[in-house]
């Protein structure tokens with residue numbers, strides 16, 4: 111069970127929240143200009159980050175407000191909670207490795223190097239955690 | 244066949260109205276342990292859902308009708324008869340006795356609607372949306388703690404505060420009305436479940452304590 115710190119209500123159980131997927135995926139400026147592939151990429155393509163990931167959450171059984179969160183997808187460490195509409199904060203210093211050493215070598219295969227997620231924010235293109243070592 | 248005489252006039256309708264946990268009234272009476280923990284339903288309160296920016300002019304008008312708007316999570320505002328619960332930064336639940344409803348001679352909904360006027364926001368009659376459980380007694384907190392992960396200790400949850408949370412895995416507004424008394428506002432469709440859940444949680448206190 112994660113203990114998530116809602117900006118309005120304070121620390122609450124994870125079960126009070128719902129997940130909203132990757133944060134900072136802007137709606138395309140001119141959706142009509144996109145071809146089918148670009149539109150599909152906007153709709154369905156998301157980063158599959160191993161490491162610090164910016165994502166949206168809603169406190170659904172509390173204040174029903176959305177917020178953004180920086181969470182490490184490996185350690186579940188919540189590094190930052192920040193309001194919708196604000197840029198992603200600078201990633202916290204790399205968390206000390208705690209028993210995840212075996213995961214590090216292959217973690218460079220993650221991140222947003224995959225299909226050009228052109229419409230998505232560059233915010234999620236920070237180096238995956240393993241690459242910072 | 245419905246008794247047509249009972250349907251004439253609002254008071255006739257009132258007689259045939261059933262509250263969401265009315266079928267549990269007997270069980271709640273039987274399951275209550277006087278002096279330890281008791282449960283009952285307080286049906287048919289008048290409730291209005293209000294969405295308004297509390298810092299705006301219309302927010303101030305609504306606040307003057309409702310007796311204030313709580314500023315943050317946990318706070319409760321209102322008057323002797325009206326309770327205003329914080330649901331979100333711009334969302335509030337106004338709770339008042341049944342007779343405050345416009346159809347029973349009151350003017351709560353109408354005056355809130357008038358206070359909002361054409362300004363952005365909304366006032367919705369939610370009187371049928373939730374029911375009210377009264378849980379009280381020295382073991383009331385122990386009952387709630389079986390299904391609520393908030394810190395309910397009096398040092399952090401004081402009388403006169405209310406929190407939006409989960410009890411028994413369902414969303415409720417939990418209002419602490421006194422040192423040993425709580426009011427729970429579940430949605431009507433959860434009333435049966437929550438009533439039975441609370442009764443089950445209370446049951447152990449009917450037996451003598453095992454030393």
Ligand SMILES: [Zn+2]
Pocket residue numbers: 116117118119120169172173174175
């Ligand atoms: Zn919240």
